[in-house]
Amino acid sequence: MQALTPHVYWAQRHGEIYLRVEISDAQNLNIGVEENILHFRGQGYGAKGENEYEFSLEFLKPVKPEVKHKSTQRQVNITVKKQEHVWWNRLTKQERKPLFLAPDFDRWLDESDAEMELREKEEKINKVSIESRVRKDPYLGLKKGFLFMYNLVQFLGYSWIFVNMTVRLFILGQDSFYDTFHTIADVMYFCQMLAIMEVINPAVGLVKTGVMPAFIQVMGRNFILFVIFGSLEDMQNKPVVFFVFYLWSTIEIFRYPFYMLTCIDTEWKLLTWLRYTIWIPLYPLGVLAEAVAVVQSIPIFDETKLLSIPLPKAIGFSLSFSYILQLYLVLMFLGLFINFRHLFKQRRRRFRTKKRKAN
Numbered sequence: 001m002q003a004l005t006p007h008v009y010w011a012q013r014h015g016e017i018y019l020r021v022e023i024s025d026a027q028n029l030n031i032g033v034e035e036n037i038l039h040f041r042g043q044g045y046g047a048k049g050e051n052e053y054e055f056s057l058e059f060l061k062p063v064k065p066e067v068k069h070k071s072t073q074r075q076v077n078i079t080v081k082k083q084e085h086v087w088w089n090r091l092t093k094q095e096r097k098p099l100f101l102a103p104d105f106d107r108w109l110d111e112s113d114a115e116m117e118l119r120e121k122e123e124k125i126n127k128v129s130i131e132s133r134v135r136k137d138p139y140l141g142l143k144k145g146f147l148f149m150y151n152l153v154q155f156l157g158y159s160w161i162f163v164n165m166t167v168r169l170f171i172l173g174q175d176s177f178y179d180t181f182h183t184i185a186d187v188m189y190f191c192q193m194l195a196i197m198e199v200i201n202p203a204v205g206l207v208k209t210g211v212m213p214a215f216i217q218v219m220g221r222n223f224i225l226f227v228i229f230g231s232l233e234d235m236q237n238k239p240v241v242f243f244v245f246y247l248w249s250t251i252e253i254f255r256y257p258f259y260m261l262t263c264i265d266t267e268w269k270l271l272t273w274l275r276y277t278i279w280i281p282l283y284p285l286g287v288l289a290e291a292v293a294v295v296q297s298i299p300i301f302d303e304t305k306l307l308s309i310p311l312p313k314a315i316g317f318s319l320s321f322s323y324i325l326q327l328y329l330v331l332m333f334l335g336l337f338i339n340f341r342h343l344f345k346q347r348r349r350r351f352r353t354k355k356r357k358a359n
């Protein structure tokens with residue numbers, strides 16, 4: 001029996017080629033790709049009745065050797081994967097289309113429609129994976145509620161500090177510099193004690209960010225607040241307290257409302273921009289103000305011998321706390337460098353994702 005050529009219909013997507021071979025009740029199928037040529041052989045009912053049918057097609061561009069096929073009562077469907085995700089101008093290497101080959105208008109899409117189909121598929125997959133991730137965490141509402149309340153309390157605390165200091169600055173002018181600590185310290189103590197949650201939250205996986213930058217930030221501030229200002233009365237009426245507290249609170253009145261909005265999946269563009277930009281001048285200024293406070297405290301610690309470490313009697317003197325402060329000054333700029341890099345990365349990540357979403 002001489003083999004005949006069946007009618008073959010084709011269509012493509014960016015990653016695949018679909019072939020429909022018009023043979024019903026196909027049997028003894030032998031389909032494969034060798035050296036980029038698809039060979040088909042099989043028996044069945046085609047245009048010229050029951051017969052042996054065969055054809056070969058040399059593809060325009062490289063395809064993967066694995067071929068998937070499925071025969072139904074009416075036809076044989078073949079799927080071949082392209083090596084590269086690209087759109088082909090035609091199916092075969094030879095420019096003239098073989099006579100037995102025609103477009104499969106049931107599956108036919110032009111390039112832009114195929115791209116749209118691909119995008120819709122990707123969006124569907126993304127949506128399903130986001131939904132399943134969201135569904136996986138039964139405590140999500142509780143966690144978001146907790147974070148929202150935490151951020152709200154911090155926002156109220158720092159807003160009180162900021163407004164209070166600003167009003168006092170307007171009314172008293174430079175005189176307000178000298179008693180900042182006595183008016184503000186209690187609320188600042190409360191906010192900074194609470195800020196320890198900022199280290200705990202990423203450590204227990206409540207927020208997706210690094211523990212180290214938060215640790216540097218919270219411990220650095222608490223050191224200044226409790227050790228430098230809190231333990232030395234002579235430091236408490238120095239103007240540097242004003243600058244440290246004002247710089248801390250200025251950044252926080254933007255950061256906490258930004259977090260509050262993320263807890264309720266809302267975004268205000270201006271607030272996001274401020275959260276990820278205003279630290280650029282404020283962080284170095286804040287660390288500079290803290291460094292001034294540390295430097296000013298060194299002679300006071302030396303004089304009062306407060307927190308100095310007593311050494312064995314034979315040596316006859318104690319190790320002044322000022323040595324630790326000098327070491328801390330070095331750590332401070334190291335901490336500034338680590339957090340500056342971290343915040344730059346967060347800024348780039350935030351604005352890059354935004355840009356990509358906008359495209």
Ligand SMILES: CCCCCCCCCCCCC/C=C/C(=O)SCCNC(=O)CCNC(=O)[C@H](O)C(C)(C)COP(=O)(O)OP(=O)(O)OC[C@H]1O[C@@H](n2cnc3c(N)ncnc32)[C@H](O)[C@@H]1OP(=O)(O)O
Nearest residue numbers: 207209213214219220251259262279282283286332335346
């Ligand atoms: C004994 C001492 C040892 C320590 C020694 C170290 C020496 C210390 C030296 C350094 C001293 C620094 C002291 C500080 C000085 C100042 O503060 S100066 C004033 C200016 N300050 C600033 O500008 C810093 C402000 N602080 C911060 O930005 C943060 O605290 C940070 C930790 C530095 C960075 O924040 P991070 O959380 O990593 O980045 P984000 O992009 O904001 O968040 C990431 C994602 O996490 C979500 N998220 C985070 N927190 C919350 C929250 N509370 N609630 C809800 N969600 C939160 C956030 O939304 C992000 O999620 P996505 O939106 O999905 O990305």
